[in-house]
Structures are given as C-alpha cells and as structure tokens.
Amino acid sequence: MRNLYEILELPETATTLEIKQKYKKLALLYHPDKNKEVDNEKFQELNLAYSCLIDPKRREVYDRTKEIDEKEYDFYFKKINENDIVEYEKIYRYSEQERNDVFLAYVKTKGNLLDMIDHIPLSTYDDLGRYKDICQLAIDQGELSxxxxxxxxxxxxxxxxxxxxxxxxxxxxxxxxxENELALKMEIQKRNESRLAALISNIEDKYCKDEKKHKEEFEESKPKRRKKKNE
Structure with a gap:
C-alpha cells in the first residue's frame, strides 16, 4: 500500500482543509463514472487515504506508525455484500458522523428537508422527522442558521x-x-442524485470508517462512541 499522503499528493504537513480540497479534486479525476480508463483500485485507495487522514485521531496513529489496520483496508478493497452495508448502518445511524452530514446537507439545501435526503448516506424518508429534530436543536443552540x-x-x-x-x-x-462492488456502494448512496454528485456532496467519510469492527484493535486508547438520539 502506498503512503497515504502520496495517494492524496500532499505533504505530511497538509491541513485538514487542504486534505478536503485535494480529495474533491482527485475524486473527480479518478471517479469511474467520469473516467472509464482509470482503475477502480485508484479510486478505492483515494477513499481509504481520505477517510484515515481526515480523522485527527486516526491520522495521528498513521503518522506515528505508517500502518493501516488490516480490517480497514479490507473494508475498501474486499467485495461488499448486504451484511457489510447492514453492519455499517448500525455504526453510522445516530453517530456524530451522521449528525455532521445532516448539518452539511442542511446548509447545502438551505434547509429543504426533502432535498437533504439526497445528500445523507443511508437516509430514508422515514428519517425526515429525526433530521428535523437534529437541525432544530442545532438552530436553538446557535450551531445552525x-x-x-x-x-x-x-x-x-x-x-x-x-x-x-x-x-x-x-x-x-x-x-x-x-455491477461491481464500488458501483454497489455508490448505488446505496445515490438516492435522487447522480452517483458523482452524491459522492462529492458527502465527502466527510462518505465511504465510512467501519469503526465498530476494528476500533479496539486499531486504537485501544480510543474511547467508545455512544450512539445518542437527538430529542
């Protein structure tokens, strides 16, 4: 596996903003729907590098060890089945990552709840009430306009x-x-947008971290994440 910074074409001193900006640019370049000649593996490497380096704790571990957890690597390169999707959904729903994605979708759509569904991974129209509550609480607390x-x-x-x-x-x-496993991942996130638009609009760990399966092995000192419902 190549150095993650080399994959993103960035120095190890890159800021979080630089990582996000570079990921957007390379995602457009390597996306299989945009460039049929590019090997899917390059796109998978890109998403693995991004998901690791965008997380401060995981980036700190990588900078120290220059190693990637085997199970995390498998998540991006193994064949994805329905069980993998179900397991990830258990991790993602009610998580801080989902909350952040809801905020991003709220701002992007200027508060249009129906359009927000298009930008949040694994969302359904049954989630509308929950997303409304999440945003309303954030508005009340001054986090959102x-x-x-x-x-x-x-x-x-x-x-x-x-x-x-x-x-x-x-x-x-x-x-x-x-379809291959990459296309399947993207179909799950598609909703009413094109695959590329759905990907780019959800760049915050869009392809997931698979944290529940390997967090103890990957980073033993990391506190367990609690799933909380916004009231």
Whole structure:
C-alpha cells in the first residue's frame, strides 16, 4: 500500500482543509463514472487515504506508525455484500458522523428537508422527522442558521419522491448482479442524485470508517462512541 499522503499528493504537513480540497479534486479525476480508463483500485485507495487522514485521531496513529489496520483496508478493497452495508448502518445511524452530514446537507439545501435526503448516506424518508429534530436543536443552540423553508415539507412532493424511489429500488435490484462492488456502494448512496454528485456532496467519510469492527484493535486508547438520539 502506498503512503497515504502520496495517494492524496500532499505533504505530511497538509491541513485538514487542504486534505478536503485535494480529495474533491482527485475524486473527480479518478471517479469511474467520469473516467472509464482509470482503475477502480485508484479510486478505492483515494477513499481509504481520505477517510484515515481526515480523522485527527486516526491520522495521528498513521503518522506515528505508517500502518493501516488490516480490517480497514479490507473494508475498501474486499467485495461488499448486504451484511457489510447492514453492519455499517448500525455504526453510522445516530453517530456524530451522521449528525455532521445532516448539518452539511442542511446548509447545502438551505434547509429543504426533502432535498437533504439526497445528500445523507443511508437516509430514508422515514428519517425526515429525526433530521428535523437534529437541525432544530442545532438552530436553538446557535450551531445552525435558520432558513425560510425549514422545517416545511411539501406532502405532495414527498409522495411523488417516494414513488420514484420505489421504482429506482426495483431497477437497482435488477442491475446489481451486473455491477461491481464500488458501483454497489455508490448505488446505496445515490438516492435522487447522480452517483458523482452524491459522492462529492458527502465527502466527510462518505465511504465510512467501519469503526465498530476494528476500533479496539486499531486504537485501544480510543474511547467508545455512544450512539445518542437527538430529542
């Protein structure tokens, strides 16, 4: 495995902002939907490097050891099955990462709850109420600004989108056998956007950390993350 900084074409002194900016640029360059001639492995390496270096604690461990946890490596390069997705969903939902993604989606869509679904991994329309509560609490605490269209939901539009999603699910089920593991990951996150837009709009650990499976082995001193529901 190449040095993670070399993969991102950055020095070891790179700031978090520089890592994010470089990731966006390289994701566009190596994305298989944009460049059919690029090997998928380069794109997988890019996501592994980003997910490790964007996390301060994991970056500190990597800077010290220059090693990547074997299970973390497997997460990006092994074939993904339905069980992997289910296990990640258990980690992601109600996590700090999901909360951050909700905030990013809120700002990007200017408080449009229906559009937010397009930008949050593993989201469903059943999550709308929970996302509204998360944002409202953040607004009350001064973490987010209020937008005029929040928290309104156009029920007619919601019904229309649900019908469209059901149709897409049937299409994805039919096509999955023909797609490789990378395409499957991205289909899960697709929703109503193109694969590339869904990826770039969720650059904050979009391809997950698989923390629950290997956090004890990877970083024994790291405190366990508690899952909390926003009230």
């Amino acid at each position: 209020i937008y005029r269209q929040f928290p309104k939901i156009n029920q007619k539009e919601l019904k229309k989108r649900k019908a469209k999603l059901e149709k897409e699910k049937k299409q994805v089920t039919t096509e999955n056998e023909k």
